[in-house]
Amino acid sequence: MTDIIEREVKLKLESPTLTDLYNKLLGDGIQFIRKETEEDIYFNTEFRDFRKTDEALRIRKTDTGIEFTYKGPKIGKLSKSREEITVTVNNTENLIKILEKLGIKPAYTVVKNRIFLRDSEFIICLDTVKDLGEFIEIEIPNSTEEKLINYVNLFLEKYKIKATQIKKSYLELLVTKNEKNDSNTD
Amino acid sequence: MTDIIEREVKLKLESPTLTDLYNKLLGDGIQFIRKETEEDIYFNTEFRDFRKTDEALRIRKTDTGIEFTYKGPKIGKLSKSREEITVTVNNTENLIKILEKLGIKPAYTVVKNRIFLRDSEFIICLDTVKDLGEFIEIEIPNSTEEKLINYVNLFLEKYKIKATQIKKSYLELLVTKNEKNDSNTD
Numbered sequence: 001m002t003d004i005i006e007r008e009v010k011l012k013l014e015s016p017t018l019t020d021l022y023n024k025l026l027g028d029g030i031q032f033i034r035k036e037t038e039e040d041i042y043f044n045t046e047f048r049d050f051r052k053t054d055e056a057l058r059i060r061k062t063d064t065g066i067e068f069t070y071k072g073p074k075i076g077k078l079s080k081s082r083e084e085i086t087v088t089v090n091n092t093e094n095l096i097k098i099l100e101k102l103g104i105k106p107a108y109t110v111v112k113n114r115i116f117l118r119d120s121e122f123i124i125c126l127d128t129v130k131d132l133g134e135f136i137e138i139e140i141p142n143s144t145e146e147k148l149i150n151y152v153n154l155f156l157e158k159y160k161i162k163a164t165q166i167k168k169s170y171l172e173l174l175v176t177k178n179e180k181n182d183s184n185t186d
Numbered sequence: 187m188t189d190i191i192e193r194e195v196k197l198k199l200e201s202p203t204l205t206d207l208y209n210k211l212l213g214d215g216i217q218f219i220r221k222e223t224e225e226d227i228y229f230n231t232e233f234r235d236f237r238k239t240d241e242a243l244r245i246r247k248t249d250t251g252i253e254f255t256y257k258g259p260k261i262g263k264l265s266k267s268r269e270e271i272t273v274t275v276n277n278t279e280n281l282i283k284i285l286e287k288l289g290i291k292p293a294y295t296v297v298k299n300r301i302f303l304r305d306s307e308f309i310i311c312l313d314t315v316k317d318l319g320e321f322i323e324i325e326i327p328n329s330t331e332e333k334l335i336n337y338v339n340l341f342l343e344k345y346k347i348k349a350t351q352i353k354k355s356y357l358e359l360l361v362t363k364n365e366k367n368d369s370n371t372d
Contacts, residue, residue, distance in 0.1 A: 047233035047289070055287070068275075070284040085283045089254075090274045097271045098256040101241070102290070103233070 007148045008139035011156075011163035018126050018134040024159055025117060030124070033116035038062050040110040041096070042171050046103035056171070057104065059092055066092050108178075110170045122151055132173055136163065193334045194325035197342075197349035204312050204320040210345055211303060216310070219302035224248050226296040227282070228357050232289035242357070243290065245278055252278050294364075296356045308337055315356055317363065322349065 013021070026032060043057040044050050050057065054073035059066065065088055072083035089095050096106060111130040116123065125137040138155065140148050156163065166173070199207070212218060229243040230236050236243065240259035245252065251274055258269035275281050282292060297316040302309065311323040324341065326334050342349065352359070 045288070057284075057288070068281075068284070070287050072287070085280050085287070087280045087284065088276045094271050094273045095254075098243075098254070098273065101256050101258070101271070102231070102243070102288075104288070 007141075007143065007145055008137055009148060009152050010166045011136045011138075011152075011161075012166050013134040013136055014162040014164070016159075016161070018128060021136075021159060021161065022115060022126055025119075025124070031118045033118055033123075035113065035115050036062050036064075038110075038112050038114055040112075040171070041092075041106050042108045042110070043099060043104050044107040045105070051175075057099075059089075059095060061092055066090070066095075068095060108171055108174055110174060112170065122148075124155075129170055131177065132170060135166070135170075136161075193327075193329065193331055194323055195334060195338050196352045197322045197324075197338075197347075198352050199320040199322055200348040200350070202345075202347070204314060207322075207345060207347065208301060208312055211305075211310070217304045219304055219309075221299065221301050222248050222250075224296075224298050224300055226298075226357070227278075227292050228294045228296070229285060229290050230293040231291070237361075243285075245275075245281060247278055252276070252281075254281060294357055294360055296360060298356065308334075310341075313356075318356060318359055321352070321356075322347075 016024075039061040041059040041061075043059075045057075048055075056069075056071040058069045058071070060069065067086050068089050069084060069086040074082045099105070113128045115126040117126065118124070121140055121143065123139050123141075125135075125139075127135040127137060129135060138148065138152055140151070155161070168176070202210075225247040227245040227247075229245075231243075234241075242255075242257040244255045244257070246255065253272050254275050255270060255272040260268045285291070299314045301312040303312065304310070307326055307329065309325050309327075311325075313321040313323060315321060324334070324338055326337070341347070354362070
């Protein structure tokens with residue numbers, strides 16, 4: 001657990017394209033940090049339904065390693081605040097096999113290409129999420145919501161961005177999308 | 187899983203002491219491989235009783251790292267044959283916390299100091315197991331039971347060893363001992 005409270009705004013990008021925006025930002029001197037492919041495998045169990053308990057169990061594979069993380073239910077009013085426990089492991093396939101033996105099975109996989117940028121104290125993530133589209137996440141650690149909202153509004157205006165604010169996680173968006181698809185085919 | 191079938195004999199040592207035996211063996215030119223402290227934490231779950239399903243879930247801490255292992259029920263007639271899946275992790279405490287969140291809790295801890303020796307194709311382990319005493323394990327990979335038994339008999343005779351053969355695992359011995367203690371105090 002950490003005492004840092006991350007304030008974050010997530011936006012579904014309509015225009016321009018993520019590539020065009022990326023080029024404009026670099027042209028304006030915004031600092032490139034790194035690119036990363038993240039594959040997040042979310043699990044659910046035979047003995048407890050994480051959708052009901054608001055828990056999450058995730059394996060995250062990146063270019064640099066494999067993390068196994070438990071996230072507890074959201075705590076109190078700060079919707080981004082929740083207990084998080086992580087270990088790193090050496091082998092995704094074997095960890096999945098062990099979990100399956102315990103009745104804990106992969107439910108959803110979220111794959112995204114993420115570009116990390118920095119504009120002074122703000123972190124800007126440009127995300128291309130498989131099956132969901134292009135997103136911007138802007139966050140500021142240890143600061144006020146007001147400061148973040150002001151920055152986001154100026155940012156949208158300056159780069160003529162059309163976007164919709166999203167409160168859900170990528171996992172929740174994917175689950176919602178799949179449930180819609182399921183009901184369409186009924 | 188592996189195709190190697192390990193044939194192994196486990197003996198509870200009565201005399202001489204493990205230290206005396208160790209010194210005699212080294213004096214006879216038997217090869218020292220390494221010493222290791224192994225701490226094995228065995229888990230059980232709220233949703234399935236591993237004592238009934240003949241499964242095991244274990245964290246093994248040694249001087250060289252941390253392993254997380256699932257062992258399936260024993261298969262067929264070869265009592266030492268069972269599915270085994272392992273990953274290495276970086277942090278015991280956090281893995282225990284994650285497992286506890288899932289209703290999987292530490293049940294028993296087996297701590298042993300193990301000395302690995304080699305006598306041609308035979309591996310000899312001299313084990314000092316906390317709360318259980320001193321043991322010898324002799325194993326030979328990929329060979330016959332007859333060859334192993336012959337070696338063990340010659341070994342016991344040559345070093346004037348008094349010992350009892352044990353079929354149970356250290357975990358089973360510890361569970362049995364605790365159940366006895368529990369019933370004695372009733």
